[in-house]
Amino acid sequence: MDPNVEDQPIAVARANISKLHNAVQLLRRVYFLTSRGTREAAVVPVDLGELIQRVGGPDSAVAILKAHLDDVTP
Known part of the structure; x- marks a missing residue:
C-alpha cells in the first residue's frame, strides 16, 4: 500500500488494513476504496x-x- 495514493484497491486495503487505519487516524488522510478503478467507498477520520x-x-x-x-x- 502506498500511503500517498488516495485511491486504494479494495484487495490492497484489506491486506494492509492496519496501515490504512493508522494513516486515517494519525495522519487524517482520506482514502477511496476502488474496484476495477472505480471509487466504491471512502475511509475517513x-x-x-x-x-x-x-x-x-x-x-x-x-x-x-x-x-x-x-x-x-x-
Missing part, C-alpha cells in the same frame, strides 16, 4: 464520519457541502 451522521447522513452532508461550494467563488 472518525470526527468527519460523526459529523456526517450528525447532519443526517451522507446525502444531507453532500447537499450541505455542494451548497457551500456553490457560494465559493474561485
Whole structure:
C-alpha cells in the first residue's frame, strides 16, 4: 500500500488494513476504496464520519457541502 495514493484497491486495503487505519487516524488522510478503478467507498477520520451522521447522513452532508461550494467563488 502506498500511503500517498488516495485511491486504494479494495484487495490492497484489506491486506494492509492496519496501515490504512493508522494513516486515517494519525495522519487524517482520506482514502477511496476502488474496484476495477472505480471509487466504491471512502475511509475517513472518525470526527468527519460523526459529523456526517450528525447532519443526517451522507446525502444531507453532500447537499450541505455542494451548497457551500456553490457560494465559493474561485
